[in-house]
Amino acid sequence: MLLQHTQNLPHQNRTALTGIFSNTKTLYDQLLSAPHDKSTRAAARLFLQEHLSIAEEMECELPANTHGLEQALEDWVTAKTMEVGQQYAAYLEQRKTGSPRRFFTSKAHALHFLQAVAPSKLVDGAWLYGTLTHWQDPRFHPLIRTYLEELGDGLAQMNHVLLYRQLLAKHGCDSPLPLTDDHYLQGTLQLALAYHGEEFLPEAIGYNLGYEQLPLHLLISAFELHELGIDPYYFTLHVTIDNAHSGHARQAVQAVTQQLPSSGSDADFYRRVRSGFQLNELGLGTRAIIRSFDLHKELVRMLDRKRIFGRQVHSDYCKLEGRTVNQWLSGPGQMPAFLDALEARGWIKRGADPDQSRFWHLIAGPDALMFGVFTEYEQRLIYEWIAEDWQTQQQTNDAGQQPSFKPAPGSRRKVSSDTPCCAADRSKLAIEPTPEPLAALRRELEQLPHCQRMARLISMLNPSQHGTPEGLLATRMFSSQMYQSPA
Ligand SMILES: [Fe+2]
Ligand SMILES: [Fe+2]
Structure with missing residues (x-):
């Protein structure tokens, strides 16, 4: 439903965001990498107006x-x-x-x-x-x-x-x-x-x-x-x-x-x-x-992305359906057939514990030939696709043994004791230890007159920067000095 709202943008408005800003992701990336660029700002303004x-x-x-x-x-x-x-x-x-x-x-x-x-x-x-x-x-x-x-x-x-x-x-x-x-x-x-x-x-x-x-x-x-x-x-x-x-x-x-x-x-x-x-x-x-989410489609998409990095690194020793692994990986769109071939040749046993699949042993475990090739998420896609109903069966057997969960009370994670974590006591943020070379930046900022300093801190608190060490320092300083009256 919500998607429709976007797709129904009047044509003249859609075309207004032409050129490099013709898609939303590009504008998103630009707003993070070059937020002060004039054309980025103009496109963002138009984007807002259109959606409003x-x-x-x-x-x-x-x-x-x-x-x-x-x-x-x-x-x-x-x-x-x-x-x-x-x-x-x-x-x-x-x-x-x-x-x-x-x-x-x-x-x-x-x-x-x-x-x-x-x-x-x-x-x-x-x-x-x-x-x-x-x-x-x-x-x-x-x-x-x-x-x-x-x-x-x-x-x-x-x-x-x-x-x-x-x-x-x-x-x-x-x-x-x-x-x-x-x-x-x-x-x-x-x-x-x-x-x-x-x-x-x-x-x-x-x-x-x-x-x-x-x-x-x-x-x-x-x-x-x-x-x-x-x-x-x-x-x-x-x-x-x-x-x-x-x-x-x-x-x-x-x-x-x-x-x-x-x-x-x-x-x-x-x-x-x-x-x-x-x-x-x-x-x-x-x-x-x-x-x-569709497990099969996500698996195929993932393998297709991965294919580009693996298409020339496999040996030609092993062939599946008459083709080497490098040949299977050589072009897009071949992953569904490749998976079928792995299954037909018994490398993958679907609907069973993945431990019984030779292919899985190539991927997981410290002795796996492809150890480190797939991230945890990618391994999960492969594991669950192989396991299929076997996994559902396991889950049913495990039902009732789920760890208990209380989301709200006590969910705030403890932070280290030398860290001021109480929001009400923001004055302590000012004495948060500052490692070199940030200490030099801190001294430089502290020498500025209050209003000038706050303006400089604000520039460092933008959405692209606040998570950097400099941005975090600026946030601590801004947070603890916001209520001080200008000297
Ligand atoms: Fe919030
Ligand atoms: Fe939040």
Whole structure:
């Protein structure tokens, strides 16, 4: 459904993004690599306008007008949170009585999901970057606080983008999957809002209000990732940090109501907040991404990508159906037939423990001839494709032995004791140990007059840079000095 909204862009608007920006992924990449480039900025602005024109035509669940808005929004958040809580309780009940996982059929499926949503997760919080310039205005503080918390207040182990990168790397998912433009749509909107925050402030506030609400899919994803042996911390962290009582969901409501009276034209401001809120509905939704997984197709795609690197390195000793392995790998589109040949020659025994397949022994284990060729994700695709029903049978036998899982309470990971992790005590961030050569940068920054320093720090907190050592230092300094009055 959401995909249709994008595909239905009026023709004259679609063609406006011509040249190097004719696809969303290119714009996404450009916004990360050259965000200050004039043509990148112009294309991002146009991209936003086009998608806002679609979003404002959609039905919106937010209160319709500004009358009694603060209370109405709080009621809306409360009702939504309760509804999600009830749906999650029903899900848990179903699982307890033996229902299968709702989202992920297997570990490969879950790892594919992590990669397919990566374009948005790797720019987490970006839509609020533009608010930093208003650090002297207390009405912006809820939004700025949210942004800084997305950045972990400058602590690498709490920076959401770095956490997600780490999660991908841990499971061999760090080389990007080829994804469609629609996978990049939300991430591109987030980056476009980052660099046009001034012009599209109401829209950024509305987008933030939508993004920071706790969705059911986050709870279910966390539960099922844990079940499949994948660390769900990134997801459980968002269950806690986005909470509606004191977390980002609450800050998002505050941001709307605190900005509203100053706008001079409440109705227009709020209309734009609603449009920004609707931007969340464009592109591929979580459930559509989960449904799109097809094990066989993913395996074939993966082998086809890998083929390019392996087509000249195999010996000609072994032949399958009269062709050497190098011949099988020599051109695109041959992988389904190659897999058939491996099966026909008994190298692969499908529907059985992969340990019984000679081909699997070439891939996995320290003595495997192809050890290190396939990442964990790629090995999972091969393993699950070989195992087929055998694996389902195993899962049924293992049912009831799943490790217990409590997503919300206590899910915040402990950080090392010499690290100030309490968000309320931001003054300690200033004394976070700074290794050389960062110490020189720190001294240089500290010598600047306060306002000049804050401007310089803001430039280092952009979505492409905040996860670097320099960006983390700048975030810690910004976070601890934001409330100081200019000297
Ligand atoms: Fe986040
Ligand atoms: Fe958040």
